[in-house]
Amino acid sequence: MSYSTLSSICEESESTGIPFWQLIERDDCRERQVSEDEVFETMRGMYHAMKAADRSYDPELRSASGMTGGEGAKIEAYRKSGHALLGDFLSEVIEKAVKMAESNACMHRIVAAPTAGSCGVIPAVLLAYEDFRGAEEDEIIKSLFVAAGIGEVLAETACIAGAQGGCQAEIGSAAAMAAGAVAFLEGGDNETVIHAAALAIKDLLGLTCDPVAGLVEVPCVKRNAAGAAVAMTAAELALAGVRSQIPPDEVVEAMDAVGSQIPACLRETAEGGLAVTPTAKRIQERLNQQSDME
Amino acid sequence: MNLFDIIGPVMVGPSSSHTAGAVKIGFVSRRLMGCDIRRAEILFYGSFRTTGRGHGTNLAVVAGLLGMHPDDDRIPHSLEYAKRAGMEVEFGNVELKDAHPNSVLLRLTGVDGKKLSIVGESVGGSLINIAEIDGLSANFTGDNPTLIAHNDDEPGHVAAVTSMLAAEHINIATMQLYRKSRGGTAVMVIETDQEITKEGLAWLRHMPGINKITYYSVADLGDTPADRMRREDEAAREQNGEVREAEKRRS
Numbered sequence: 272m273s274y275s276t277l278s279s280i281c282e283e284s285e286s287t288g289i290p291f292w293q294l295i296e297r298d299d300c301r302e303r304q305v306s307e308d309e310v311f312e313t314m315r316g317m318y319h320a321m322k323a324a325d326r327s328y329d330p331e332l333r334s335a336s337g338m339t340g341g342e343g344a345k346i347e348a349y350r351k352s353g354h355a356l357l358g359d360f361l362s363e364v365i366e367k368a369v370k371m372a373e374s375n376a377c378m379h380r381i382v383a384a385p386t387a388g389s390c391g392v393i394p395a396v397l398l399a400y401e402d403f404r405g406a407e408e409d410e411i412i413k414s415l416f417v418a419a420g421i422g423e424v425l426a427e428t429a430c431i432a433g434a435q436g437g438c439q440a441e442i443g444s445a446a447a448m449a450a451g452a453v454a455f456l457e458g459g460d461n462e463t464v465i466h467a468a469a470l471a472i473k474d475l476l477g478l479t480c481d482p483v484a485g486l487v488e489v490p491c492v493k494r495n496a497a498g499a500a501v502a503m504t505a506a507e508l509a510l511a512g513v514r515s516q517i518p519p520d521e522v523v524e525a526m527d528a529v530g531s532q533i534p535a536c537l538r539e540t541a542e543g544g545l546a547v548t549p550t551a552k553r554i555q556e557r558l559n560q561q562s563d564m565e
Numbered sequence: 566m567n568l569f570d571i572i573g574p575v576m577v578g579p580s581s582s583h584t585a586g587a588v589k590i591g592f593v594s595r596r597l598m599g600c601d602i603r604r605a606e607i608l609f610y611g612s613f614r615t616t617g618r619g620h621g622t623n624l625a626v627v628a629g630l631l632g633m634h635p636d637d638d639r640i641p642h643s644l645e646y647a648k649r650a651g652m653e654v655e656f657g658n659v660e661l662k663d664a665h666p667n668s669v670l671l672r673l674t675g676v677d678g679k680k681l682s683i684v685g686e687s688v689g690g691s692l693i694n695i696a697e698i699d700g701l702s703a704n705f706t707g708d709n710p711t712l713i714a715h716n717d718d719e720p721g722h723v724a725a726v727t728s729m730l731a732a733e734h735i736n737i738a739t740m741q742l743y744r745k746s747r748g749g750t751a752v753m754v755i756e757t758d759q760e761i762t763k764e765g766l767a768w769l770r771h772m773p774g775i776n777k778i779t780y781y782s783v784a785d786l787g788d789t790p791a792d793r794m795r796r797e798d799e800a801a802r803e804q805n806g807e808v809r810e811a812e813k814r815r816s
């Protein structure tokens with residue numbers, strides 16, 4: 272990947288007239304020596320896999336630990352009851368995010384974006400958007416390149432693994448990528464896109480990674496809903512003209528610094544935070560006994 | 566990092582290291598075996614042992630050994646598929662020295678009776694490392710063709726191996742050398758961009774001072790049990806479909 276800053280993508284886009292999404296697409300062409308069509312279709316394949324995963328949600332499924340399953344269906348029922356304060360669109364976003372993350376915990380096929388733990392955020396936002404706006408699929412695919420470009424900068428300059436940088440690296444990165452994608456879809460210019468991403472990162476900076484019993488379930492599943500909502504909020508702010516006072520690339524650098532300052536017990540080791548609450552310890556105990564019995 | 570590692574890969578959850586990586590370890594091990602597996606003893610270490618069950622690591626390794634890829638939706642049911650394929654599976658735990666926290670020791674017996682023991686590690690994302698083969702260090706990813714040579718620790722063997730590769734126009738991607746003790750056994754692990762020919766491997770095996778050659782090929786090794794069962798299931802589904810169609814027509 273040739274870009275380690277968000278501003279370098281914007282500058283190149285400005286000077287060449289090539290859109291943000293296409294710079295990212297062409298970068299992959301160069302790297303893997305494949306045609307633009309091929310890269311575009313591979314990305315379409317990713318989007319179709321996201322759609323298929325959303326369609327195949329099964330409310331009856333439970334994870335091996337018993338901690339996860341069935342909650343997405345509850346959100347759907349509540350939305351359909353007409354009580355959703357968030358409105359139909361945002362309520363559908365959080366519903367899809369939880370469904371996807373539940374499917375992941377229950378060993379269904381998903382698309383890691385950027386990780387398996389945060390796989391619900393981007394598809395939730397984009398699938399609901401496609402429905403709501405009646406958007407062209409090709410535009411959604413382009414927005415996935417925008418998201419990927421933001422993700423690549425984060426991977427390069429900060430990090431996208433909970434074990435390395437806490438949950439800001441997973442849910443935070445996913446939210447930043449989704450925010451940028453929506454800002455693009457709504458016609459935002461490059462500056463709007465990267466400010467949407469920066470605003471999302473700022474909202475989730477320092478988030479702990481403290482999964483109960485070390486499993487990608489609690490708090491991960493519901494954090495996907497929160498991440499998706501943050502993404503929508505950040506996109507809306509940026510589209511309204513709100514700007515991050517700290518320039519986006521400085522926000523990314525701060526994220527990197529915070530990632531290494533987060534203590535090891537809050538980086539996927541299950542030795543801090545929610546993972547060491549009395550209830551979490553009881554769950555851990557029960558699971559240990561189960562695996563010993565086998 | 567590749568673009569489709571950011572949006573992607575398509576995989577069966579829940580964890581890229583404990584599920585997708587574990588499938589890959591199984592898959593690469595089956596390739597190393599070079600034939601179907603009759604019996605697999607699967608021993609977990611570290612975080613594979615403590616959080617493996619919740620992440621489906623056991624199911625994932627078995628799926629890989631059957632030839633499934635990390636995006637195969639049959640992974641959660643791999644134990645049933647193992648039974649169907651006649652692959653015996655046994656799980657346990659193991660203490661390993663200086664091992665990566667996500668490690669598994671596989672003791673495999675092939676349908677041809679060949680035995681192989683492999684230590685695989687899931688090192689982050691869905692990247693893996695094959696750390697040991699038959700008790701000797703290996704260290705390779707399984708993404709490239711890989712040559713592992715165990716030789717006497719004396720001058721000339723590295724040159725002999727690399728000049729054979731040069732003669733076959735094979736480009737070296739990575740190369741590692743290490744030894745247990747001076748003048749003892751040394752190991753060469755060479756990942757290449759092209760496949761090494763049978764003749765090249767035979768030549769190496771006959772070279773004095775070279776005690777063992779292990780070769781990992783990424784070429785298509787033909788049908789896996791996973792492929793065969795997929796075809797059987799598809800055929801059965803088609804037949805069922807036809808039967809149902811016929812019934813519909815009758816009623």
Ligand code: SF4
Pocket residue numbers: 388389432433434437438439441442479480481482486487488489490491494539
């Ligand atoms: S809490 Fe940790 S494991 Fe869970 S989604 Fe966040 S980073 Fe991933």
